[in-house]
Amino acid sequence: MDPSLSSQNILPAILGIFFGSFINTLIDRIPKSTPIFFSRSKCDLCKKSLAPSELIPIISYLFLKGKCKTCKGKINSRIPIIEFLTGLITHLVFQNHNLDFNLIPIISSIYILIAISTIDLEYKIIPNKLILPSNLIAILASPFWNVVSTPKTFQGVSGIIASFINSSLSGIGSMTLPLIIFLKYPKGMGGGDWKLALFTGIILGSPGILLAWWITSITGGLIAIYLLAIKKKNLKYEIPYGIFISFGALLILTFGDSVITTIRYII
Known part of the structure; x- marks a missing residue:
C-alpha cells in the first residue's frame, strides 16, 4: 500500500477523534x-x-472499562461514541471533498452541528452561546466557500456578492x-430550532x-x-427537532456532490 494513501486515510480519522474529544x-x-x-x-460523579x-x-x-479510575462510577458512553463518530465523519469528508480551503468551513460546520445536536438531545436546548456566534461567522464566511463543486449563484450570476x-x-x-411555528406554538418547537435552521441555510446555500x-x-x-407505532404519542418530547434539522445538513456536508447526485437520481 502506498504510504501516502495510508496516511491520507488514517490521519483525518485520528484528527477527528481528537476534535471529537473537544466536542465532548x-x-x-x-x-x-x-x-x-x-x-x-472532572469526573461527573466524584468531581x-x-x-x-x-x-x-x-x-x-x-482501558478504564468505562469506569472512573477513582470512584469506579460509570463514564458516559456518549463520550467515546462522539469521538468515534467524529473521527469517522472527518475521514469521510476527506474522502469526498477536494483538499482545499473549503475543507475548513465544511469540517467546522460539521463539528458545530454534532455539538448542537447532542446538546439538544441531552439537555433539550440549543444554546445561544454556540448557535449565535456560529450564525455570525457563517454569514461572514459564506461568500468564500461552497459545500459542493457548483458555486452558489444568484439569478444566474456567480461571485462573492452572489x-x-x-x-x-x-x-x-x-x-x-420553524420561526412561524415557534411564534404560533412555542411548545411545539424550541426557540433554538429556527436559529439552527438559519445556520444550515447559510452554510449550505441553494439548492x-x-x-x-x-x-x-x-x-x-x-x-x-x-x-406512533410503538405508542409514543408525545413526539415533541421524544426526539428534539434540532437533530432532524442537523441530519440532512450533515449528510450533504459530509458527502458533498455524492449525496446530491444520489438524491437527484432517487427523485
Whole structure:
C-alpha cells in the first residue's frame, strides 16, 4: 500500500477523534456555563480532576472499562461514541471533498452541528452561546466557500456578492417555517430550532438547503411513524427537532456532490 494513501486515510480519522474529544467538552460545559478552556476535566460523579492518562480519546475509556479510575462510577458512553463518530465523519469528508480551503468551513460546520445536536438531545436546548456566534461567522464566511463543486449563484450570476446573497436568502428561507411555528406554538418547537435552521441555510446555500430539508422531512417522518407505532404519542418530547434539522445538513456536508447526485437520481 502506498504510504501516502495510508496516511491520507488514517490521519483525518485520528484528527477527528481528537476534535471529537473537544466536542465532548463543548457538550458538557456550554449548557452548564462552565469555562471551556480554563477548567480541568472532572469526573461527573466524584468531581476529581482527571489525569492526562484518563483523557486519551477512546483509548482511556476502553482501558478504564468505562469506569472512573477513582470512584469506579460509570463514564458516559456518549463520550467515546462522539469521538468515534467524529473521527469517522472527518475521514469521510476527506474522502469526498477536494483538499482545499473549503475543507475548513465544511469540517467546522460539521463539528458545530454534532455539538448542537447532542446538546439538544441531552439537555433539550440549543444554546445561544454556540448557535449565535456560529450564525455570525457563517454569514461572514459564506461568500468564500461552497459545500459542493457548483458555486452558489444568484439569478444566474456567480461571485462573492452572489454567493453572499444566495446564503442569506437560503438562511432566511430555511428559518421561516420553524420561526412561524415557534411564534404560533412555542411548545411545539424550541426557540433554538429556527436559529439552527438559519445556520444550515447559510452554510449550505441553494439548492443544498432544499435537499437537506427533503432529507430531514423523510427521516423525521419515518421516525414519527415508528414512534406512533410503538405508542409514543408525545413526539415533541421524544426526539428534539434540532437533530432532524442537523441530519440532512450533515449528510450533504459530509458527502458533498455524492449525496446530491444520489438524491437527484432517487427523485
